[in-house]
Structure formats: structure tokens, C-alpha cells
Amino acid sequence: MRVMGVDPGLTRCGLSVIEGGQGRQVIALDVDVVRTPADQPLQRRLLTISDTVEHWMDTHRPDVVAIERVFSQQNVSTVMGTAQAGGVIALQAAKRDIEVHFHTPSEVKAAVTGNGAAGKAQVTAMVTRILALQQKPTPADAADALALAICHCWRAPMIARMAAAEAQAAEQRKKYKARLKAAAK
Amino acid sequence: MRVMGVDPGLTRCGLSVIEGGQGRQVIALDVDVVRTPADQPLQRRLLTISDTVEHWMDTHRPDVVAIERVFSQQNVSTVMGTAQAGGVIALQAAKRDIEVHFHTPSEVKAAVTGNGAAGKAQVTAMVTRILALQQKPTPADAADALALAICHCWRAPMIARMAAAEAQAAEQRKKYKARLKAAAK
Numbered sequence: 001m002r003v004m005g006v007d008p009g010l011t012r013c014g015l016s017v018i019e020g021g022q023g024r025q026v027i028a029l030d031v032d033v034v035r036t037p038a039d040q041p042l043q044r045r046l047l048t049i050s051d052t053v054e055h056w057m058d059t060h061r062p063d064v065v066a067i068e069r070v071f072s073q074q075n076v077s078t079v080m081g082t083a084q085a086g087g088v089i090a091l092q093a094a095k096r097d098i099e100v101h102f103h104t105p106s107e108v109k110a111a112v113t114g115n116g117a118a119g120k121a122q123v124t125a126m127v128t129r130i131l132a133l134q135q136k137p138t139p140a141d142a143a144d145a146l147a148l149a150i151c152h153c154w155r156a157p158m159i160a161r162m163a164a165a166e167a168q169a170a171e172q173r174k175k176y177k178a179r180l181k182a183a184a185k
Numbered sequence: 186m187r188v189m190g191v192d193p194g195l196t197r198c199g200l201s202v203i204e205g206g207q208g209r210q211v212i213a214l215d216v217d218v219v220r221t222p223a224d225q226p227l228q229r230r231l232l233t234i235s236d237t238v239e240h241w242m243d244t245h246r247p248d249v250v251a252i253e254r255v256f257s258q259q260n261v262s263t264v265m266g267t268a269q270a271g272g273v274i275a276l277q278a279a280k281r282d283i284e285v286h287f288h289t290p291s292e293v294k295a296a297v298t299g300n301g302a303a304g305k306a307q308v309t310a311m312v313t314r315i316l317a318l319q320q321k322p323t324p325a326d327a328a329d330a331l332a333l334a335i336c337h338c339w340r341a342p343m344i345a346r347m348a349a350a351e352a353q354a355a356e357q358r359k360k361y362k363a364r365l366k367a368a369a370k
Contacts, residue, residue, distance in 0.1 A: 042287075043279035050276050070265065080255065083265050084272025091235050091273050094228035102227075 005149030190334030199330030
């Protein structure tokens with residue numbers, strides 16, 4: 001499974017692609033950070049991010065895009081830009097029929113370090129070790145994008161099991177309703 | 186000047202197009218609300234909004250897109266979806282080189298009712314009167330999209346004056362710096 005990890009943002013947007021193999025085996029294929037100047041109008045910045053992401057999707061052809069889920073308890077203006085960038089990225093995935101999953105920062109930290117409240121340095125150190133990289137990925141947004149992709153690879157079997165269980169439950173509810181209806185007649 | 190007004194949202198996204206003429210003269214050309222089902226994945230909902238907005242932009246060819254600026258003090262999950270939808274719409278404008286402007290809800294209310302804290306009913310009543318509509322636009326998102334477009338038409342001359350003043354100030358700063366540099370030699 002090929003996963004594109006995205007740490008969305010206007011000033012710096014982290015992008016990564018990793019290939020998940022047997023068990024917990026993961027290989028880094030690419031990582032980069034798109035930067036857009038703060039003095040440009042918002043729509044120009046979103047266009048730069050969108051064009052880069054489109055190029056990545058068409059080059060790497062990921063099966064899944066894993067995006068960091070943002071919360072608005074952080075800095076208000078940053079969060080809005082982050083959400084807008086995330087929306088643009090999800091849109092480009094939808095256009096290509098690529099699955100999209102969102103993971104919270106603590107889910108990502110917990111997946112790679114075992115601690116949902118781990119600091120940036122710890123996340124970077126674990127990402128470097130897990131992917132057996134020659135050097136630490138910088139800036140932090142690059143490491144975060146890799147961590148997101150790893151997190152998705154490792155959570156994917158659980159997500160698939162949950163989706164299957166949910167589908168089964170929905171099926172049973174349908175059958176139960178049909179039985180009730182038949183009994184009422 | 187042809188202005189497309191957008192009240193962004195995932196569940197309901199208000200779209201309008203109005204034509205601004207001499208002074209405060211404004212004519213409504215189109216208004217509608219795009220709805221996307223809450224049980225669809227986010228990226229599918231964004232794609233529906235994006236496709237509709239692209240169709241509107243290509244049909245109506247607006248000079249400007251006026252989008253409501255969202256703040257995160259409201260309901261967290263709603264605000265994120267609203268920001269994501271707004272980002273997608275700004276992106277489609279950027280792709281077509283259409284100007285984008287953001288107006289806050291209180292700027293819009295103040296423009297059409299004279300009161301930045303006006304209620305929905307008052308905004309709808311004023312929009313109906315200003316555009317001389319036969320009946321009230323519903324739902325509220327439709328009225329809001331029209332109010333946004335009116336707000337932009339009426340604020341545009343002021344925005345243009347401010348941009349001109351800013352450009353002039355930047356020019357003067359540049360000249361001043363050049364003089365300082367020449368004097369230092």
C-alpha cells in the first residue's frame with residue numbers, strides 16, 4: 001500500500017510518500033515541504049499547494065492520502081489556513097478517486113512513539129529510526145508528513161476491520177428491520 | 186462589475202451572482218444553495234461543491250468572488266468544514282485568475298442593514314428590498330450569499346482606494362530608502 005502523508009499548512013506544507021509492506025515494514029519514497037509566501041493572496045497560495053499536490057499524486061499514484069486532522073483550539077488564523085489547505089488537498093484526492101483518511105496529531109504521535117503527547121524531537125527521532133533514514137528529516141513538517149503516512153500504514157488494518165464490522169452491523173440492522181416488518185404484517 | 190457571493194459550508198453552500206452598476210445599483214442574476222449529504226466522506230462533499238462552483242464560474246464569468254470570512258470561535262467541527270469549502274472555492278477562482286475577497290459576517294450585515302449585529306430576518310428583508318425581489322430568498326444561506334455579493338459591490342470602491350493608497354505608500358517607502366542609500370554613499 002502506497003500512502004501519501006500530508007501535514008497541511010499555508011506557510012509550510014509537508015508532503016511524503018511511503019510504501020507499506022508486510023507487518024510494520026515501511027519504506028520512504030519521497031518527502032518535501034511546499035512553502036508559499038505570506039504576502040501572496042490566500043487563493044494564490046492555495047493554488048501553489050494544489051498544483052504541487054496534483055503533481056505528487058500523478059507522479060507517485062498513492063492508494064491513500066493521510067491528512068492531519070486540525071482542531072480549532074490552536075491559533076485561530078493559522079488553523080483556518082491549515083483547514084483551507086487540507087480541503088484543497090482532499091479535493092484533489094477525490095478528483096482521482098484516491099481514499100482520504102484523517103488522523104489527529106495525537107493518533108500520529110501515539111502510532112510512531114507510543115506516546116500521544118510526544119514532542120517534535122521524539123517524533124523526528126522515531127521517524128528517522130523507523131524508516132532507517134541516513135539523516136533526520138527537516139523541517140518538522142517533513143517529519144510530520146512521514147509520521148502521518150507511517151501512522152496510516154499501521155492503523156490501516158484496524159480501520160479496515162472497523163469498517164467491516166460497521167458494514168456487518170448495518171447489514172444486521174437491515175435484516176432485523178425487515179424481520180420486524182414481516183412480523184407486523 | 187459582476188460579483189459572485191459565496192456563503193461557504195458543507196451541508197449548505199449559498200451561491201449568488203449579482204451585477205453592480207452605477208452607485209448602489211445592484212441586480213440579482215442567480216442564486217442557489219448547494220447541499221451535500223452529511224453521510225458522504227468529506228472529500229466527496231468538497232468535490233460536489235467544487236464542481237458546482239466551477240460550473241457557476243464558467244457560466245457566469247464573475248469579475249470577483251466574495252467569500253464569507255470564517256472565524257473559529259463558532260462550533261468547531263462546522264467551522265473546519267466551512268474553511269475547507271471556502272479554500273476549495275478560492276482555489277477554483279485562482280485557477281481562473283478571478284479576484285477573491287473575504288468579508289466578515291459583521292461587515293456584510295453592516296453593509297446591507299447598517300447594523301453589524303443584525304439578525305438573519307433583517308438581512309433577508311434588506312436583501313429582498315435592495316434587489317427588488319418578488320419573494321424572500323430562502324434558505325438563509327441563499328440570502329447570505331446575495332448579501333455578500335451586495336456587500337462587495339458597495340465596498341469595492343473603498344477597497345480599491347485603500348489598495349491604491351497602500352501602493353502609493355509602498356512606492357514612497359522605496360523612494361525614501363533609495364534616497365537614504367544614496368545619501369549614505
